[in-house]
Amino acid sequence: MDQRATLRIKAEKYRGYARRINDPDTVERILHLAWELEWKAMQPDDEDIRTRAYDLWKQAGEPEDRDEEFWLLAEQELRNEDGSSPLRTPDNL
Known part of the structure; x- marks a missing residue:
């Protein structure tokens, strides 16, 4: 599996975690991390x-x-x- 696919899988995993958490601040930080991983996966190597x-x-x-x-x-x-x-x-x- 290439690095981009790995980053996308991690981002999806973090979004899944965010759905199970009740603290809005923690959810925001996790979703931001997921967004950063997706962004990095889209950048050319x-x-x-x-x-x-x-x-x-x-x-x-x-x-x-x-x-x-x-x-x-x-x-x-x-x-x-x-x-x-x-x-x-x-x-x-």
């Missing part, structure tokens, strides 16, 4: 970024010495919900 950066680099004609640029672009693109990147223009590809 290094492998996702590496794969997307490679694809962008290939699309750009495999230019030399721009690995950091493509890494940052891929990271930003994957973190945007719609997959777009405001930095990405025809001039910088």
Whole structure:
């Protein structure tokens, strides 16, 4: 099982705990923890970024010495919900 699936399972487990607790403050803290786990599970990992950066680099004609640029672009693109990147223009590809 991958890390994302594990985080989602933990989040669901915490939500289950929250349903059985009567103290509102404790419920709020547990639900916040569950939300943080879900959020973390949705974030791209290094492998996702590496794969997307490679694809962008290939699309750009495999230019030399721009690995950091493509890494940052891929990271930003994957973190945007719609997959777009405001930095990405025809001039910088």
